[in-house]
Structure formats: C-alpha cells, structure tokens
Amino acid sequence: MLDKWNPFKKKQEPKRTNTKKRKSEKDLATEAGEPWVSVLGMELDEGSLERGAFELDWNDLFVAKLVRAGYQGKTDNDIVDNWFQDVCRNIVMESFQKEQAMTNVENIDEHRNAYK
Helix, strand or coil: CHHHHCCCCCCCCCCCCCCCCCCCHHHHHHHCCCCCEEEEEEEEECCEEEEEEEEEEECHHHHHHHHHCCCCCCCHHHHHHHHHHHHHHHHHHHHHHHHHHHHCEEEEECCEEEEC
C-alpha cells in the first residue's frame, strides 16, 4: 500500500507505440506524381494450370497514362484490363516469333547458319 504513495518512486512512463503507418509503394508513387501498377496475386485453375487470373492494383496516374496512350474502357478496371491483355498478347507473339525463327534456321556448319 505504501508503494502507491511513495513520493521517491519513479513514475513509469507509458510505452510509446509508433502510430505512423508506413506508406505503401502505391502511396509513395502517387505522392511523387508517378504512375504505378503492381501484380498483387495470381490464381491458377487446379484442373487446368494454363488457365488463371492475375490481381492487379494501380493508381489513378497509371490509368491517366493509359488513356493518353489510347486505351479505352467504361471503367478504370476495363482500361487496365485492355492494357494487360495487350501485354499478355505481346508476350505470346514474342514467344511465337522466337519459335518460328528457331525452326527456320538450318545449321550449315560450325560457323554458318541459313535462315529460311
């Protein structure tokens, strides 16, 4: 009981917690006036692994950049989806072109190839 009243006992200061929340990459990019997009996750269909979906996040500046580049849609989601489909399409086309180039090469000798 005397502990509570002891005038020489040092008072315990309340523990301070860091209440500042760290800013996300998206927030930092937005504050800097930079377009930002990121893949948050990916899901695959267990029965068919070639089928799946990506979850994207973006800021308004990224959507504005897409609109200036000519992408259209009724919503921001539609605009970003059209862009992402183009990205996927370009990946497929690059892979196809590499595959075609490899099948049209005839190895003449150690130092020469013939391209058909």
